[in-house]
Amino acid sequence: xxRIKCPAVNCNLSFTRTFNxxxxxxxxxxxxxxxxxxxxxxxxxxxxxxLNRHYRQIHKPSKQxxxxxxxxxxxxxxxxxxxxDDIVNFELGQRSVSEEIKRTILNEAAKKTLVKxxxxxxxxxxxxxxxxxxxxxxxxxxxxxxxxxNANNRQGINxxxxxxxxxxNNSMEEFCxxxxxxxxxxxxxxxxxxxxxxxxxxxxxxxxxSSNEETDYSSNDEKTKRSIDGxxxxxxxxxxxxxxxxxxxxxxxxxxxxxKCFLYSLHHYFVTFKNxxxxxxxxxxxxxxxxxxxxxxxxxxxxxxxQNPLLDIKINIxxxxxxxxxxxxxxxxxxxxxxxxxxxxxxxSGNSHFLLILNxxxxxxxxYSNRSYENKFFCENCLNYFYSEQKMEKHxxxxxxxxxxxxxxxxxxxxxxxxxxxxxxxEYIAYLDFECVLPQKTIxxxxxxxxxxxCDRSFTHITTNQLPISYCxxxxxxxxxxxxxKSYSGENAADHFVEHLLKEEEDWIKPLFSTLKEMKLQPYExxxxxxxxxxxxxxxxxxxxxxxxxDHCHFTGKFLGASCNTCNLERRKSRKLRIFMHNxxxxxxxxxxxxxxxxxxxxxxHILPYNSEHFRTISFNSFLFLDSMSFLQSSLAxxxxxxxxxxxxxxxxxxxxxxKTDGKLDRTKLKMVLGKSYFxxxxx
Numbered sequence: 001x002x003r004i005k006c007p008a009v010n011c012n013l014s015f016t017r018t019f020n021x022x023x024x025x026x027x028x029x030x031x032x033x034x035x036x037x038x039x040x041x042x043x044x045x046x047x048x049x050x051l052n053r054h055y056r057q058i059h060k061p062s063k064q065x066x067x068x069x070x071x072x073x074x075x076x077x078x079x080x081x082x083x084x085d086d087i088v089n090f091e092l093g094q095r096s097v098s099e100e101i102k103r104t105i106l107n108e109a110a111k112k113t114l115v116k117x118x119x120x121x122x123x124x125x126x127x128x129x130x131x132x133x134x135x136x137x138x139x140x141x142x143x144x145x146x147x148x149x150n151a152n153n154r155q156g157i158n159x160x161x162x163x164x165x166x167x168x169n170n171s172m173e174e175f176c177x178x179x180x181x182x183x184x185x186x187x188x189x190x191x192x193x194x195x196x197x198x199x200x201x202x203x204x205x206x207x208x209x210s211s212n213e214e215t216d217y218s219s220n221d222e223k224t225k226r227s228i229d230g231x232x233x234x235x236x237x238x239x240x241x242x243x244x245x246x247x248x249x250x251x252x253x254x255x256x257x258x259x260k261c262f263l264y265s266l267h268h269y270f271v272t273f274k275n276x277x278x279x280x281x282x283x284x285x286x287x288x289x290x291x292x293x294x295x296x297x298x299x300x301x302x303x304x305x306x307q308n309p310l311l312d313i314k315i316n317i318x319x320x321x322x323x324x325x326x327x328x329x330x331x332x333x334x335x336x337x338x339x340x341x342x343x344x345x346x347x348x349s350g351n352s353h354f355l356l357i358l359n360x361x362x363x364x365x366x367x368y369s370n371r372s373y374e375n376k377f378f379c380e381n382c383l384n385y386f387y388s389e390q391k392m393e394k395h396x397x398x399x400x401x402x403x404x405x406x407x408x409x410x411x412x413x414x415x416x417x418x419x420x421x422x423x424x425x426x427e428y429i430a431y432l433d434f435e436c437v438l439p440q441k442t443i444x445x446x447x448x449x450x451x452x453x454x455c456d457r458s459f460t461h462i463t464t465n466q467l468p469i470s471y472c473x474x475x476x477x478x479x480x481x482x483x484x485x486k487s488y489s490g491e492n493a494a495d496h497f498v499e500h501l502l503k504e505e506e507d508w509i510k511p512l513f514s515t516l517k518e519m520k521l522q523p524y525e526x527x528x529x530x531x532x533x534x535x536x537x538x539x540x541x542x543x544x545x546x547x548x549x550x551d552h553c554h555f556t557g558k559f560l561g562a563s564c565n566t567c568n569l570e571r572r573k574s575r576k577l578r579i580f581m582h583n584x585x586x587x588x589x590x591x592x593x594x595x596x597x598x599x600x601x602x603x604x605x606h607i608l609p610y611n612s613e614h615f616r617t618i619s620f621n622s623f624l625f626l627d628s629m630s631f632l633q634s635s636l637a638x639x640x641x642x643x644x645x646x647x648x649x650x651x652x653x654x655x656x657x658x659x660k661t662d663g664k665l666d667r668t669k670l671k672m673v674l675g676k677s678y679f680x681x682x683x684x
Contacts, residue, residue: 430580537563584625
């Protein structure tokens, strides 16, 4: 029998069957079909190791943004740019580094395939008194939300950087409006924090490669030789070998010659899953391909989807490296209702190749373990997996990678207050405010012997301490009359206040909230109750299931109105004194938390946080601390200035001892307290 010699150079093997020859050639001579592509200059490399070496040698980081710190083998890295001293405009500082920011993110995105970036603008802010003098200066970082980037989407990187700049601008304005006369002084530094996204492992690379569409030649005629030669010449036949890809039976590789693997993948999807009867030529003829070139790029895929809305599809693109790592490259291209998942590979011909993923869950189920038999459901957006489809669908609702989501308007687009039980004003309310000093830090670093630590490590530097040295506390009744007032100046003001609060609780606050007065109806109130046909709170008609009830104030016994039984039970008597502090969640609440330490008379401590440093409410014993800035989005100075331009009589302020001399109103003192005066914060 005539043997067929292997056509590879320096290979003397021969085979009796064409099938064996093809398998041998694929395994030992055709292993570089799938390659790595440099997304910055376009060069091709056999594997990811050579590509990474190319990035280190050729595409070096920006010279302006130096590497500040890194971790996990530089998978997490921070770049910093130090501004010159003459950048005194907030937006000018952003614009001066925008191109370098883009270049740095693009460089890291090409190296790490997919990165999450966060921009931090560090500014010097100054506190100004009422005559325009600086009181104190500090460094404030303005951090924008992180965003996902890949090197193929340069326009998306530009858009995300501009959105981050806008967010930082708004944060700076909000800080100036809500603080105590803070103003922007100058730009200090700009940080870019970049983290490489964790890939999915779907199997290690192997030396051998095989095709999912092997051809068995049974003779050694001229036609067979031409087929073998053509099969080995990748410029003539665009046929992909898939042995390096695990679970390759769940993907479809188009065997096309015209670089239209993208269209072949779409046609195979509609034939397989939508039962389409058209041939490929009929399918292509009905498409609008005006202005498109093949092989197609990702920006042109977006154009294709805009030109063919009748396909009603969205496309997700996954990218696979030669080392077997898979990344979620693009998500949700298009506006259709059906998702199609494609796998992107780079070829040694210089073009990218698309494969259709027939079953994403089964293709990706071999992840970080060898238990590939487990049933897993993957989110195509982030490639996190779940063991139930319900959990995966719930996750998809919040997994949007900072992309906007569509919220449908309800059938009844009317906003209506539902917690009708809260529409009555509280009977007793309190207000509290602290004043602090800012003594300079005088403790030297034990390692470098400097007040400002210069050690080459990550640290938090404390420039000043905030120590509460005075407070003012008042309690009002339902008629806006002051029933309790306490002012204090001295050391440990927060501890003094908590101790005072606990003492007053035992004396009169706890008994006050425990009182219960019976209702006494006047004749006209009885008639009003009898004539009422609907609840005065929810305005619903009374029914046999929800009967009419008499609602009254438990502190005074006053009849309030006829309510349904449901509202009457829900509108319960308050058991806690509400204490409001302006901007307390970011500032004053911290003093209260520290003062609670080692107090023995505390009960039922509850804290509702935004995060570890930002609290919504603090509750203990008979007290509930709230932030009035949650309802009034401005500083005390601005609110006082706006109020002074009205005809407000300041009935509460006139009752305090601050504006009285010998028990009588002193208009000079009243005028003084209506403005923000100088306070020696650093020289107390």
